[in-house]
Amino acid sequence: MDSANRNPGPPAPDAAAADSTLSLAIVGSGGSGVMTTGAMLLDAAARAGRYGLLTRSVGPQIRGGEAVAMVRLGAAPLACNGDTCDILLALDWQNAERFAAELALGPHSLVIAEESAGDMPPALQAPGARIVKVPLQKTAKAIKGRPNMVALGLAAAMAGLPQAAVTGAVARVLGGKGAATLAASEAAVAAGYGEASRLGAPAATAHSDERPRWIITGNEAAGLGAVRAGVRFAAAYPITPATEIMEWLADALPKVGGALVQAEDELASINMTIGAAYGGTPSMTATSGPGLALMVESIGLAITSEIPLLVVDVMRSGPSTGIPTKSEQSDLNIAIHGVHGDAPHLVLAPLSVADCLFTTQWAAHLAERLQAPAIVLSDQYLGQTRMVIDRPAEGGPAARRVLASATDGSRYARYALTPSGVSPMSVPGMASRQYTADGLEHSQHGTPSSKAEDHLAQLEKRRNKLAGYDYGDAWAEIDGDGDLAVVTWGSTAGPVREAVARARRRGLSVRVIALRLLSPLSPSRLAAALDGARGVLVVEQNHSGQFHRLLRAHAALPADTVALHRPGPIPFRPGEIVSALERWM
């Protein structure tokens, strides 16, 4: 096995510890600083040796408007939101009912609300939930601080975080704003701790775990993975929720000697990417569903002309404009089957926020190695969730292509039929190796051809180079060998892992097969992974069961197979998956 295709280390977060997590949501209207508060809380938790994640949800307004920051903290790496919200902290109630489904309050929930905000909207109320009122505004006013910083102290105290960790997080964000601002913020945090003591906050505990940690979003991790692989050119057109990848690359690429150019539309961005890749530079673009639809014709061009390139699709709810700010795994069909003609290419999906790094890096490696486009199916949940992760291993697969050798006097055959199907590629500047990259079917020399034998030979070459390649064990993350199998892909792997950990504690013998490589699928590897499974649960987040249908086309599933699929916008919660597993308990 090529070491580039090795799974990047122990995959599954220690989901066994996930039962001892705390889910905390902070809600408020525009300008109340809810997102800053959530980010600082996550930072403070990481400083205290915890793991955690932050997801955000906002109303449709561009600026202002209601927002909720959802933070989940735990002693081990986390992979998804919890089933319910343990603590809801409300700075005000303006339009907060919009978030009722996402917040998922339960009878055990504690609601802490600003006293001047009035009553909790009925749509949010959950039977049995305890509601207490606190004077966030009055407290802040008395010390000339901001209510959201009082809320930060309160939330951190309720989460059992030591105050020193919060001070560190505040200093990191506000350190540049002067000593007075910093002092006021620290006083407000201290006041929040004071409020919390009246509510019976737990004793603060710092974990001694000193493993180096990062805080990163999936979009940032995807950008970093591309840069690590050696991507040095990107063309981009803004689209939610992929824009942050391009914004990160716009800063990063010039520093490593590359460049990002903003294109006039997605037709241009994909073709600029193709042009740069043709010129020899590992290249990428990032987009979301509507943009991918515009790019599909040109992805076909890259397939036929055998140009390596990387397309990251940060999926959102579709079709059409859909729900642009919410996650869904519904671009699988277009990613695999969208190109007209017989058009083999690579489709991959990261299995966690941290894995956005490896999967994007691996995709860039495979694209260059196999001279084919690679589509990475991230999604809004992975892309925009901010996560505390263990520092990723260094290195990883590099994007390197098989180049044509210097001239030996022979006529260059760009599309020579080789045993692997990969033909050495020349790039402009190489003497006597000129050819025309063409979307027209062509002979081995690249000249246009409508001959049946050339068409068949090139179709088989393009198929075989992908189908015959050894993808090593990175094609999937397989955990356990139980007689039940949960098969999933991409983002949904997070809640699946946590659900399976719970089901195992209830005595169920379950394995998880989470696919990172979705095309080409290897029937023999799938069959081996499923060997001995008497029941299968297929989990994905879309309405029509796109992955389930794909599996049916490539694998023999047992009669006792259940497909669990539902659309966005609410992310899968582990409890839903545990319920689906109960039929086998």
Add this chain to the structure above:
Amino acid sequence: MTATLTAIEAAPLPVPVRAPADYKTDVKPIWCPGCGDYSVLMSMAMALAELGRPPEEIVVVSGIGCSSRIPAYVNTYGFHGVHGRALPVATGIKLSRPELTVIAAGGDGDGYSIGGNHFLHSCRRNVDIAYLVMDNRVYGMTKGQPSPTTEPEWDSDLAPGGTGLRPFNPLAIALAAGANFIARAFSGDPAGTARIVAEAIRAPGFSFVEILSPCVTFRPDEREWRKLVRPAPVTETSDPGRAARRLMTDDGFNLGILYRGDRRAYQPRSAPVADAERALERAFEL
């Protein structure tokens, strides 16, 4: 010793003299007999021979259409992509490999209709590319439909009785959108076309050359262009106001360099930092 070395260094390297034939392949064009594009191909080879760059340092990029077949017929690197997208491909090549000579070529349907947005933004972006549009005012490859430069009354099966639409003025649009070099040539004048093409390649920034290239099959009336074209009665200008007046008032048959601006070609900023990758990663640490 030093003197000898200096003498050797100062001696000019032998520059291989290149002929137009060095820039052509032996692939037989698919064009109809009498098509203007044969002459444009010859003019392109003449221009490249005049510039003398090795063929492997040149890339010719196109989209789809009769004239877009041209990369296969020149012995440079070539790219024959999808309909309308020659300019973004050329942009990606040039921005990532600025040392190469990049030429985009195609027809009026490819460049002004399906690729119209890229035309606007390429003029605006002003990347150092020469863009040659062989305008025959018709879709030839699909056998005779009206393009954005077709006369309103031109009759066809797809637009019986004509489109009734005013033709688009590509040179005026190029000027308004920011092209740095604007010229018109005629395929029936290969030497003149070669001179203009060479000048377009030399000129920094985005150079746009409209080449009137008759389609003798679907527009036999265009054989008359030979009688209509004339050298522009004025010399080239660098004043966009004067150029605008000329381009808005000429009849489409004035040949020559009509505008030459002084905008700097676009190249994205690159500021390599020592140990940049490590610094990027450190930003994620606590």
